[in-house]
Amino acid sequence: MLAFKARIKRELQRRQELGLSRQVKEVNFGNCPVLEHGGETFLNFSSNDYLGLACDDELRRVWQKGLEIYGCGSGASPLVTGFSSAHAGLKSALCEWLGFESAVLFGSGFAANQALIFGLLEKGDLLLQDKLNHASLMEAGMLSPATMKRFKHNDVASLKALLTDDAFVITEGVFSMDGDLSPLADIRAVVKEDSLLAVDDAHGIGVLGSEGQGSCHLAQITPDVLVVTFGKAFGLSGAAILCSEEMGDYLTQFARHHVYSTAIPPSQAYALTHAVTMLQTQHWRREKLAELQHSFKENFSRFPGYVETATPIKPVLLGDSHFAVEVSQALKSKGLWSTAIRPPTVPQGTARLRITLTANHELSHVLSLAENLERLLENGSIG
Ligand SMILES: Cc1ncc(COP(=O)(O)O)c(C=O)c1O
Numbered sequence: 001m002l003a004f005k006a007r008i009k010r011e012l013q014r015r016q017e018l019g020l021s022r023q024v025k026e027v028n029f030g031n032c033p034v035l036e037h038g039g040e041t042f043l044n045f046s047s048n049d050y051l052g053l054a055c056d057d058e059l060r061r062v063w064q065k066g067l068e069i070y071g072c073g074s075g076a077s078p079l080v081t082g083f084s085s086a087h088a089g090l091k092s093a094l095c096e097w098l099g100f101e102s103a104v105l106f107g108s109g110f111a112a113n114q115a116l117i118f119g120l121l122e123k124g125d126l127l128l129q130d131k132l133n134h135a136s137l138m139e140a141g142m143l144s145p146a147t148m149k150r151f152k153h154n155d156v157a158s159l160k161a162l163l164t165d166d167a168f169v170i171t172e173g174v175f176s177m178d179g180d181l182s183p184l185a186d187i188r189a190v191v192k193e194d195s196l197l198a199v200d201d202a203h204g205i206g207v208l209g210s211e212g213q214g215s216c217h218l219a220q221i222t223p224d225v226l227v228v229t230f231g232k233a234f235g236l237s238g239a240a241i242l243c244s245e246e247m248g249d250y251l252t253q254f255a256r257h258h259v260y261s262t263a264i265p266p267s268q269a270y271a272l273t274h275a276v277t278m279l280q281t282q283h284w285r286r287e288k289l290a291e292l293q294h295s296f297k298e299n300f301s302r303f304p305g306y307v308e309t310a311t312p313i314k315p316v317l318l319g320d321s322h323f324a325v326e327v328s329q330a331l332k333s334k335g336l337w338s339t340a341i342r343p344p345t346v347p348q349g350t351a352r353l354r355i356t357l358t359a360n361h362e363l364s365h366v367l368s369l370a371e372n373l374e375r376l377l378e379n380g381s382i383g
Contacts, residue, residue, distance in 0.1 A: 020342050029055070046339045058274075058278070072267070074266055077258075078259075079258075087105060087264075090103075091103040098242055100226065108238065114257060115257035120250075123146070126147050127147065128151055128170070173204035188222075199227070201215050208311070234279070289312055289359050295366045315353070321342040331376065341353070
């Protein structure tokens with residue numbers, strides 16, 4: 001007991017000294033372009049609600065209708081009585097939209113990724129992951145009985161050097177902290193028949209592709225497994241693994257996060273099915289994002305640390321963790337919210353502002369952020 005207490009104290013102190021302590025902040029309307037914190041309002045450049053669905057009235061009304069039809073919680077796991085016509089409707093909509101035979105639903109993307117890796121891999125298997133894959137994938141890989149190796153970020157030659165005939169390869173479609181795209185067409189070309197390619201498209205689904213079908217559609221490939229999450233462009237939460245009929249059956253039987261966890265509320269599945277239609281048909285959301293991204297490039301490309309991306313994730317690299325926190329706080333004093341992202345979420349020495357754009361932003365919001373950031377960095381008012 002004493003050892004645990006000492007460890008907790010020591011680790012908290014260490015985090016503090018390294019400038020890496022994190023706090024949960026009470027934020028209202030973090031799903032809107034203007035959020036509230038401590039009685040003040042801030043322009044929100046930190047949400048993953050890329051298409052502005054999280055505070056959309058149409059989606060809210062559909063969720064409310066779902067509540068009227070189905071009530072509140074699902075009441076059980078999917079294999080007991082938790083799987084309703086709303087869940088079935090969501091599965092069909094996802095399969096039709098994304099071109100897969102089967103979809104298995106999960107309470108979160110974190111759970112879906114862990115379920116996939118733990119459910120599928122055995123001792124003696126080889127798991128190959130991009131070095132910058134999300135923590136949910138990395139952690140599951142490290143804890144799974146398989147041998148995990150990491151290939152260099154977006155480096156197909158590095159992947160090829162590690163590949164065997166029957167490896168399980170996982171990459172993200174859009175990398176969450178860098179906003180860059182995986183070279184999916186090249187990766188698909190080297191991952192041959194007896195291997196499996198899985199793509200976690202948490203940040204590409206809804207945003208990329210002619211009808212929001214995501215990174216794989218953009219790269220014109222079909223992975224063996226596609227993970228989509230509902231907490232970003234869908235404006236809700238939860239996740240699905242899309243795959244073949246047989247793999248879907250396998251995961252339904254053996255994915256423990258599916259078998260032993262309460263199904264998402266049916267009203268949420270009902271709202272998610274409507275979100276699929278909104279993502280497919282409301283092209284204006286992607287067009288608005290494109291306009292904002294163009295303005296972002298025009299106004300930010302002169303800054304040191306600017307990184308060009310084809311997605312609404314816009315990192316500005318600042319390097320030192322303390323400095324990144326100072327910049328983030330100085331922006332807050334100007335009514336602008338952009339959280340500093342530090343190790344261990346990103347590699348050492350690459351602390352950054354992770355600026356995200358959403359279809360609910362206005363061009364004036366982007367200009368205001370650019371002007372303030374420029375003043376802070378150039379006038380030396382911080383650091
Ligand atoms: C690439 C990626 N995969 C999975 C997840 C986890 O998804 P969820 O937030 O639904 O648990 C995230 C979340 O940030 C992510 O960025």
